[in-house]
Amino acid sequence: MSRRQVPVIVVAGFLGSGKTTLLNHLLRRASGSRIGVLVNDFGSINIDAMLIAGQADGTVSLSNGCMCCSVDVDGVEEALTRLLRPSAQIDAIVIEASGIAEPRALIRMITGFADPRLRYGGLVYVVDAAQFVDLRARHPEIDRHIEIADLIIVNKTDLVGEAEIAEVRALVAASNDTAPLIATADAAIDPEMLFDARRRTDDAGPRLGQLTLDELLAEDTSESHAHPTTDGEDHRGHLHESYQSVEFTSEAPMNPRRLARFLERPPVGCYRIKGVVAFDVPGHRQKFVVHAVGGFVRVERQAWSGDERVTSIVVIGAGVEPDTVHTALTGAVDDGTPDEHGILSITRHLVTAP
Numbered sequence: 586m587s588r589r590q591v592p593v594i595v596v597a598g599f600l601g602s603g604k605t606t607l608l609n610h611l612l613r614r615a616s617g618s619r620i621g622v623l624v625n626d627f628g629s630i631n632i633d634a635m636l637i638a639g640q641a642d643g644t645v646s647l648s649n650g651c652m653c654c655s656v657d658v659d660g661v662e663e664a665l666t667r668l669l670r671p672s673a674q675i676d677a678i679v680i681e682a683s684g685i686a687e688p689r690a691l692i693r694m695i696t697g698f699a700d701p702r703l704r705y706g707g708l709v710y711v712v713d714a715a716q717f718v719d720l721r722a723r724h725p726e727i728d729r730h731i732e733i734a735d736l737i738i739v740n741k742t743d744l745v746g747e748a749e750i751a752e753v754r755a756l757v758a759a760s761n762d763t764a765p766l767i768a769t770a771d772a773a774i775d776p777e778m779l780f781d782a783r784r785r786t787d788d789a790g791p792r793l794g795q796l797t798l799d800e801l802l803a804e805d806t807s808e809s810h811a812h813p814t815t816d817g818e819d820h821r822g823h824l825h826e827s828y829q830s831v832e833f834t835s836e837a838p839m840n841p842r843r844l845a846r847f848l849e850r851p852p853v854g855c856y857r858i859k860g861v862v863a864f865d866v867p868g869h870r871q872k873f874v875v876h877a878v879g880g881f882v883r884v885e886r887q888a889w890s891g892d893e894r895v896t897s898i899v900v901i902g903a904g905v906e907p908d909t910v911h912t913a914l915t916g917a918v919d920d921g922t923p924d925e926h927g928i929l930s931i932t933r934h935l936v937t938a939p
């Protein structure tokens with residue numbers, strides 16, 4: 586898989602839902618990955634600025650208002666582009682939106698970026714399980730935010746009972762019943778759900794230079810940050826619901842129209858789709874690298890490195906039915922039926938490789 590396109594992931598949610606907690610958790614569990622961070626605070630900065638500053642331009646703070654309505658789009662793209670300098674080796678960029686941001690405007694902004702190195706990485710919407718019912722009564726527009734989310738995190742489940750959690754789940758599903766939903770106590774999700782985490786290989790040799798941000802945060806973890814439970818076990822760092830990863834391979838070429846339909850309308854619970862695809866279409870027998878999040882599809886065309894032309898696709902999500910994914914992708918294998926213009930379903934998503 587090409588690492589040249591960096592996913593830009595939006596973390597949104599109402600004030601106090603746990604967005605900063607989620608961001609800090611991702612940084613702690615980065616496992617060697619480098620995460621660029623853009624913080625858009627309407628007022629005060631909630632994240633530990635001293636630790637972030639240690640990342641050397643790994644963070645951009647926009648505090649002059651809500652990014653979706655008072656920050657210049659070109660300025661945001663320029664800020665994110667600065668994070669893509671080769672020396673930074675950024676694997677993903679996370680935008681922590683202000684608690685009053687309008688997610689639709691943010692998505693339009695990111696999908697409209699001209700830089701082909703940046704791709705939309707999805708809208709993660711954080712919900713406060715303890716406040717959600719009352720919040721919807723005061724701000725019914727929350728339902729419109731949830732309906733376009735690509736991943737929904739129902740956070741602070743340790744503060745409510747099972748009946749309240751079930752009620753929140755039902756209310757969320759009424760607005761969006763296809764996005765993966767993960768229930769957490771401390772916004773703890775696996776970073777692999779959002780981006781391809783880089784694996785750090787530790788050795789016993791001396792370490793030179795500055796610690797990475799995830800190591801600084803890991804060092805900062807102490808007994809005072811633990812969250813003991815009534816059964817006496819420390820559940821800090823446990824993931825309440827792990828993601829599923831479903832793999833599909835085919836030595837036979839794929840049908841472009843059917844595959845495009847799968848990428849644009851993935852099965853329930855899918856968050857991210859990535860892979861390399863082979864088509865048997867004249868003029869289009871190159872390797873197609875595909876990325877899809879929430880129906881937003883990006884495709885790169887590259888040369889095959891060898892003679893083996895095999896389609897390999899990975900679907901990542903929560904609550905995904907593997908059989909449903911395999912059935913859909915098996916149905917997208919080319920059966921020889923003529924489809925003169927089917928390849929247009931894929932090529933309309935092509936981006937120019939940087």
